Amino acid sequence: MEEFRENVRTDRTDGPAGTGxxxxxxRFAVLVITAVILGISAAAVKLSAEWLRRRPDSPADGAVVxxxxxxxxxxxxxxxxxxxxxRRIEGAQVTDVSGVAExxxxxxxxxxxxxEKSKKSYDFFGREHESVEEGIASGTGIIxxxxxxxxxxxxNNHVIKDARKISIQFCNALTAAxxxxxxxxxxxxxxxxxxxxxxxxxxxxxxxLAALGNSDTVKMGDFVIAIGNALGYGQSVTVGYVxxxxxEVTKDNVTLNLIQVDAEINPGNSxxxxxxxxxxxxxxxxxxxxxxxxxxxxxxxxxxxVIPIINDLMNxxxxxxxxTAYLGIVGKNITSSHANSFRMPAGVYVSRxxxxxxxxxxxxxxxxxxxxxxxxxxxxxxxxLTVFGYTRGGTEAVLKxxxxxxxxxxDRELAVVLGYRRDVE
Numbered sequence: 001m002e003e004f005r006e007n008v009r010t011d012r013t014d015g016p017a018g019t020g021x022x023x024x025x026x027r028f029a030v031l032v033i034t035a036v037i038l039g040i041s042a043a044a045v046k047l048s049a050e051w052l053r054r055r056p057d058s059p060a061d062g063a064v065v066x067x068x069x070x071x072x073x074x075x076x077x078x079x080x081x082x083x084x085x086x087r088r089i090e091g092a093q094v095t096d097v098s099g100v101a102e103x104x105x106x107x108x109x110x111x112x113x114x115x116e117k118s119k120k121s122y123d124f125f126g127r128e129h130e131s132v133e134e135g136i137a138s139g140t141g142i143i144x145x146x147x148x149x150x151x152x153x154x155x156n157n158h159v160i161k162d163a164r165k166i167s168i169q170f171c172n173a174l175t176a177a178x179x180x181x182x183x184x185x186x187x188x189x190x191x192x193x194x195x196x197x198x199x200x201x202x203x204x205x206x207x208x209l210a211a212l213g214n215s216d217t218v219k220m221g222d223f224v225i226a227i228g229n230a231l232g233y234g235q236s237v238t239v240g241y242v243x244x245x246x247x248e249v250t251k252d253n254v255t256l257n258l259i260q261v262d263a264e265i266n267p268g269n270s271x272x273x274x275x276x277x278x279x280x281x282x283x284x285x286x287x288x289x290x291x292x293x294x295x296x297x298x299x300x301x302x303x304x305x306v307i308p309i310i311n312d313l314m315n316x317x318x319x320x321x322x323x324t325a326y327l328g329i330v331g332k333n334i335t336s337s338h339a340n341s342f343r344m345p346a347g348v349y350v351s352r353x354x355x356x357x358x359x360x361x362x363x364x365x366x367x368x369x370x371x372x373x374x375x376x377x378x379x380x381x382x383x384x385l386t387v388f389g390y391t392r393g394g395t396e397a398v399l400k401x402x403x404x405x406x407x408x409x410x411d412r413e414l415a416v417v418l419g420y421r422r423d424v425e
Contacts, residue, residue, distance in 0.1 A: 100277070101225065111229065113160055116132050138231075170206070186254055225239050228266075240263030245260075265300075305377070317390060324420075325393050326358065327419070328357020332349045333348060347370050352366065396417050
């Protein structure tokens, strides 16, 4: 800057040549002043927009919206209220997560269940006696959707299993009764619903949908935040890092591929949110699969893998058995170990097709491997039957297949109109 000033003073004494430079200097000064004014105006606009967005009465500062869970981030620039509040934290070191926690709390609920479990015992003579044990279970849930009449909350299946009464506590301490909308034990997921008619207007304004992230992009070493109803005492926050991805964990004959973290996941945290540094949900915490013989080993269900399941649970219809769907195959499970040994895709191997069944009419063949239906990934016959159990007969579905051609498996899709279970009974 000093060099620039010296050049201006020299130009002023150089006659005509200096005059041209003087005019150039004035033009430059005008441009600088104009740029400064525009910069100040732009900054003022940005600050005003930020202030408006943060106003308590701003529509983006609360209220649940009803956009489907798998469509909320489908179009750039469209954000739900919680997404609008997400703050990105750049850099390798995070020292304060209070803002992220504060923004997420309206989308997290505490769950309290009154449970009844049957217990068998035997007397001295070997006679069997059955009794009922009552108890209290606590957990956490994440608000993921809303229908015209209900707020929909996802949690772990084991949190609400055997529950005869479920209570939900929202961020403003209001408590309301909930009903089970759908469960899937094989994924340890459940959705419960609270009627909007049970919630006062100020509660509806305060709660919001969780902002969902993409667990497929999570890497080992990423910073994470866990929020949940630890020990049933109320919402708490722990932090840590991703220790491993795709960790295969088996419990009660159920195997899941989970995110392993060193953030503490305590009893009561089940069903709570695992967040990335920007405050988006990348996993659903599960104490059931956390190690109890070592410290700081917790697990979370990757959110991207279970969005189709959550959508199914939210919209699941309670059907009579005869109204459920029927495909007409005999299938065998190709587990991951079999897949590696025989170089086959994991899924359901079609070993037989019933004559005249929807499968035969659609053109399914023996030897095809079913790996998905609609947006759901399928690895076992049990999972396929679960889907049929809440799907009405007559529904058109798209089977995702692996078909052997010229010595290698290729992807195929097959449209099929499912039959009614009552037609084969």
